[in-house]
Amino acid sequence: MDAARTKVLIIEDERQIRRFVRSALEDEGYEVIEADTAAAALKLTAGEHPALLILDLGLPDRDGIGVIPDVRAWSDVPILVLSARAQEEEKVKALDAGADDYLTKPFGVGELLARTHALLRRRHAAQGNRDPLVAFGTVRVDLARRAVERDGAPVHLTPIEYRLLTALIANANRVLTHRRLLADVWGAGYAESTHYLRIYVARLREKLEPDPARPQHIVTETGVGYRFKL
Amino acid sequence: MQSHGPHTPTQLRRRYIYAALVCAATAALALPLRDRLDAANIVVIFLLAVVIVALRYGRGPAVLAAFLSVGLFDFFFVPPHYSLAVSDAQYLVTFAVMLIVGLITGQLTAGLRQAAVEAMARENNTRALYEVARELAGALTFQQVLETSQRFALNTLESRIALLLPDAEGSIHAPAGADWVDGVTAALAYQSPAYFENDAGASVLYLPLAAPSRVRGVLAIIRIDGRIGPLSDLRQLLDAYASLIGIAVERLHYAEVAQRSQMQVASERLRSSLLSALSHDVRTPITALVGLADALVHGKSPLTGAQCEIAESIREQGMRINEMVSKLLDMARLSAGHVKLRREWQPLKEVVGASLQLLGATLRDRQINVDLPQDMPLIEFDAVLIERVLCNLLENAHKYSPAEFPIDITAAVRGALIEVAVCDRGPGLPQDTARLFEIFERGERESATPGVGLGLAICRSVIEAHGGMITACNRPGGGACFSFTLPLGTPPSIEPEETMSGA
Structure with missing residues (x-):
């Protein structure tokens, strides 16, 4: 990835937080621009075309969640949300509005960089033709042949299990809310039937995770949804 | 209220006297007309008197008036005059008919009058009742x-x-x-x-x-x-x-009640907006503190080993403040008494896995044995809160037991409950285990082990809000065991997939 020209917009009203996020990102070679209000953020997003938005939900001029649909109306730039509130409802709202991932304050530089890289990598991958072969752990998925292998042996998945797996793969390294996954895999009518999702996630883990009790790839984001880690 | 019920004896006696007087007056008025009027007309005048008595004085006086009228008619108007003797036997028929008509019309009239009086009394009562109903409806x-x-x-x-x-x-x-x-x-x-x-x-x-x-x-x-x-x-x-x-x-x-609950809602709203403001205002500087310390460590300008350690300590202390603030806020929310549980049906395994993942860094070098039954049913609980309980119990087990011993997480179905236990091989618990769950209570006073004594109080609030119980005991062979129960309930059904053909 050519980080030298990658522009990141940080939207945060607290100067000290902007400062350390900027220094952490600049050390990695990103170009950082800053906004401390929602209005300035929208102007910069339109004018500077950043490759990533890091958005604080508590802004002085309006609720940060409200910024997301405004941006999404014309741009699919990845949005990483910073939430001071540990309230899961906030995160779900932000994700359902179109955010890609979130970080709960306080967070370390390591977490910030990991999420930033992952989101930018996703964006990069989305621009080219996607490789139909996906591998994680000892599992290989051939999306073209609809075949799944683990340790070289074929794994039998039911149609729903396979649909769930492909939905997760398509959104690798970002958080998917329960609602979103249910709508993608089962249809909009199942948006509240979270027990379906949980049962099928458990079945996928049994079939694909080395230790289903401590999953490494299909990771639970408690109260929010799931994150698929490649 | 109109007086139509029983009357005093004096009142009653007076009515009979009036009845007699009316009859006497009738006789006196009719006497001058005796020669000009036919006897039949005189009879009608007496019947009128009976009706008047019945109207004014009621049933008993009407009966008296009927008899008196017949007597007076006989005495004054039937020849021979001024005698009760009767010359023409056909007057006996007149007397009989007169008496019967007098009695009947008297009774009917008196009944009618009484009904009218009662109806009026009822109407008055109804009106008064209506009035009082209207006023009571407006009473504040x-x-x-x-x-x-x-x-x-x-x-x-x-x-x-x-x-x-x-x-x-x-x-x-x-x-x-x-x-x-x-x-x-x-x-x-x-x-x-x-x-x-x-x-x-x-x-x-x-x-x-x-x-x-x-x-x-x-x-x-x-x-x-x-x-x-x-x-x-x-x-x-x-x-x-x-x-x-x-x-x-x-x-x-x-x-x-409505007003009181409205006030409660208002004060609850104030409380939660205060809490979230506090949570935001405290977390913002902590975030800056942790991030800036981290930036020092990860930054391009190299620190000496000692400086690096100091920066790491600053970060660690910042995280500890954050943990305490989180616990205080959790406790404040939970102790308000009406936590809104976001209950969903889910496997216990998932929340156990999420807790272990959350504590990944803390428990990095610790052996954790997870032993959950394979066929465990779905349980309905608030995943965020139960995750907090599991994290608190795991952190405690980690804090209070030597790092070389494993921590065991087990679960078992017991009747209508599921029991989950987190056990360690540490020094065990003091005698009075119930007090451990009190707020600000710690197993050992003034110990060097960090903590404020909120973790177990939070656990108890969460478990009790779910309708379960949390207990602590010493483990056979040494160590402490914290276990909590959750009700099992009836999980929702799940439609099987129609086609089980391969993907």
């Missing part, structure tokens, strides 16, 4: 209800009343200043749903104030003249009166 305070009821009692029932409402414990007491009210009888009337009369000879009636949802109190009523009879005759009216008061009292009660 208990004092207004009392005053309206008293006015009705005085004007319509010629009575005094007292309203007895139950106190906070639900018992009825006689109000101060109403010495005619018997508290014990009133309490009986409150408990029995029926109308309650005092013992014989007493003059007070006690009626339960029956409202739609329950009895709201007791109405004690006494006539100003002390007679209970007129009140006993008005049972229906009194029942309606009492239930109107009951409904008014109930309405005021619910208005008060």
Whole structure:
């Protein structure tokens, strides 16, 4: 990835937080621009075309969640949300509005960089033709042949299990809310039937995770949804 | 109220005298016309007198008037005059018919009059009741209800009343200043749903104030003249009166409840906005502190080993402050008593896995044995809160037991409950394990192990909100075990997939 020209917009009203996020990102070679209000953020997003938005939900001029649909109306730039509130409802709202991932304050530089890289990598991958072969752990998925292998042996998945797996793969390294996954895999009518999702996630883990009790790839984001880690 | 009930003997005697006088007057008026009028017409005049008596004085006097009229007619108007003897035998028929007609018209008229009087009394009562209903419907305070009821009692029932409402414990007491009210009888009337009369000879009636949802109190009523009879005759009216008061009292009660809960909602809103503001305002500087310290470590300008360690310590302390703030905020939310649980049906395994992942860094070098039954049903719980419980228990187990011993997470179905246990091989617990779950309570006083004693109190609040229990015990072979239960319930069904063909 050519980080030298990658522009990141940080939207945060607290100067000290902007400062350390900027220094952490600049050390990695990103170009950082800053906004401390929602209005300035929208102007910069339109004018500077950043490759990533890091958005604080508590802004002085309006609720940060409200910024997301405004941006999404014309741009699919990845949005990483910073939430001071540990309230899961906030995160779900932000994700359902179109955010890609979130970080709960306080967070370390390591977490910030990991999420930033992952989101930018996703964006990069989305621009080219996607490789139909996906591998994680000892599992290989051939999306073209609809075949799944683990340790070289074929794994039998039911149609729903396979649909769930492909939905997760398509959104690798970002958080998917329960609602979103249910709508993608089962249809909009199942948006509240979270027990379906949980049962099928458990079945996928049994079939694909080395230790289903401590999953490494299909990771639970408690109260929010799931994150698929490649 | 119109007096149409029993009358005093003097009143009664006077009516008969008036009846006799009316008959005498009729005879006196008709006497000069004796020679000009036919006997049949004289009879009609006497019948008119009977009707007048019946109208004015009622049944008994009408009977007297009928007999007197026949006698007077015979004496003054039937030849031979001034004698009861009868020359023409056909007058006997006249007497008989006159008497029968007199009696019948007298009774009918008197009955009609009484019905009219009663109808008017009923109408007056109904109007008064309607009036009191209207006023009670508009009453805004208990004092207004009392005053309206008293006015009705005085004007319509010629009575005094007292309203007895139950106190906070639900018992009825006689109000101060109403010495005619018997508290014990009133309490009986409150408990029995029926109308309650005092013992014989007493003059007070006690009626339960029956409202739609329950009895709201007791109405004690006494006539100003002390007679209970007129009140006993008005049972229906009194029942309606009492239930109107009951409904008014109930309405005021619910208005008060609504107002109180509105205030509670307002104060709850204030509380939660304060909490979230605090949570934001405290976390923002902590985030900056942790991030800036981290930036020092990860930054391009190299730090010396010692400086690096200091920066790491700053970060670590910042995270500890954050943890304490989180726990305090959690506790503040939970102790408000009405946590909104976001219950969903889910496998326990998932939340156990999420807790272990969350504590990944802390438990990096610790062996954790997870032993959950394979066929465990889905359980309904709030995943975020149960994750917090598991994290607190795991952190405690980690903090209080040597790093080389494993921590065991087990679960088992016990009847209608699932029991989850987190056990360590540490030094175990003090005798009084129940106190461990009290707020700010710690196993060992002034220990070097960090913590504020909120973790287990939070666990207890969460588990109890779920309808479970949390307990602690010492483990056979050494170590502590914390276990909590959750109710099992009936998980929702799940449609099987139609086609099980390969992907």
